[in-house]
Amino acid sequence: MKTPEVDLSDCNMCGICFDLCPTTFQLNESGYIEVVHLDDYPEKDIDEAIKNCRGDCIYWAESG
Numbered sequence: 091m092k093t094p095e096v097d098l099s100d101c102n103m104c105g106i107c108f109d110l111c112p113t114t115f116q117l118n119e120s121g122y123i124e125v126v127h128l129d130d131y132p133e134k135d136i137d138e139a140i141k142n143c144r145g146d147c148i149y150w151a152e153s154g
């Protein structure tokens with residue numbers, strides 16, 4: 091299964107990912123972007139976030 095990941099070293103906290111896909115991307119207590127663990131990711135919304143991410147730091151990873 092593929093899961094979205096964020097490379098935090100390139101993230102500039104623009105907020106676009108959680109605006110476009112709030113089910114998947116959230117701010118954690120430390121103020122960093124966190125990928126929520128879901129059984130089924132909304133692929134289209136995530137692709138949209140990948141396309142619009144200012145830091146170009148969201149990508150799909152194979153897991154499981």
Ligand code: SF4
Nearest residue numbers: 101104105107143145
């Ligand atoms: S869209 Fe990209 S740069 Fe912006 S907050 Fe999300 S991960 Fe960070």
